[in-house]
Amino acid sequence: MSTGIVYLMYHEIQSPGRELIDDAPGYARYVVTIANFRAQLARLRAGNFLGLNVTDALAPDQETPVSRVVTTFDDGCETDLTVAAPLLREHNYNATFYVTTGHIGRRGYLTKSQLLELAALGFEIGCHSMSHRLLLDLPLDQLHIEIVVAKEQLEQLIGKRVAHFSCPGGRWNRRVAQVARDAGYESVATSRVSANHRTTDRFRLSRVAVMRDTSLSEFERYCRGEKLLKRQAQEAMLSVAKKALGNWGYQKFRSTMLGARGTPQG
Template sequence: MYHAVGHRPAEAAYGLSVSPGAFAEQMDVLADRGFTPLTTAALGHAWRSAGALPRRPVLITFDDGYEGVHRHALPVLAKHGFAATLFVSTGWLRGAYEEGGAPDTMLDWDQVRELAAAGAEIGGHSHTHPQLDQLGDDRLWFETLRCKEIVTEELGARPVSFAYPYGYSSRRVRRTVRAAGFAQALAVGNALAARRQGPYALERVTVRRGTGIEEFERLVEGRAIGRAFARDRVLTKGYAMVRRGRQAGRALAGG
């Protein structure tokens, strides 16, 4: 799971960014070790149809829609012939639907179309990037469906994959994403994806500014993932309890 790719990203995006040089080196690792990147849609189709996956399959995903994905990541992906999935927050992208709040310079729709034409899958990532599990039903439906409608209108094809902003979801959120017509959805979790997680809770591994090449090699080989993200998991569990408390409080107040 990637976010921004850039030399000097904005402070708000810095920690979850990677430099162009680091990204190129990481893609070299995947190529050298015989991994075969595929789109999220292709993975979902293979699992549903009991079809064969390629040798050493891996997803390369980008969340939010940062401009550097087009400027820096696309040439590297093209060099290797790698597939990837870009999950866009439609209200953050530059253009007619922009609502502000983006932490850095984002893609415009012409750039998104160029990524799609180059073979990248374009998926949904909500409209304005809220914590979906904290929203009421009406706003949750709007955020999910509006994102799908805009991507469909701009690209002429309905998105079939979704990624939860911040990785946060709940049974209610997952039901809404499914009802909106998405066939699969990705969380974070910092673990390898597996069938047992179900099509609407597939996990990913975060690549950050501080992810060195040796750590990246261990992560893609599935080694020492638990140790690398031990602190993240403790914080995630704690914050999940806080979010559930907030949601319950709002439900009581509304009732």
């Protein structure tokens, strides 16, 4: 069985002297430093990998035995253009940049002219919703704005068709996939950890997040499609831990509140 293609998922890239959009730990753990990003691209080059965008990866003639990865970026951060694009071009790699339409022009995000520049360089622009709200529980009219109206706005801005969507927070369900399909998208990317195969549902593509603490050897194994099951298990454990921590936080809050009210219990 083929090992498929791994789609890498990046976010903001940290470069010296530049403030991050958000310094909360939950955000910063997804921010890769420029030094690590550079080293990762060099490692791909050394391994004779090709770096593709989503359209190229989904094209039917991808039967060559060459190793390939897909490089994707979520959120539409300014560093897509100022940091990632020049380094990708050095290696002749393409990428798909999924942009949150409503964030264009905000501090730390791409401006309209930067977005146009990114598209003019030949990189692919995808859509990452209008407002970055999680989509799962939205009523249909809101879902339409996040998926369909955002696509139309982006297409008007860049003057090109936008064919690919990635889910905010990676959160996916069948309804999201259906709305995207009806809107004329050709794929939907999630953050489910796996490689994508020829038989994979294009409206539920998997991606592997490259994190701040991803080591170079881990990175290389991910790109080769190795250790993904272990990573899947880690992600699952993390989500359980988050829930547990949330519950603990709630309990602590609750007992503090009760204590403050001088509850006679105990």
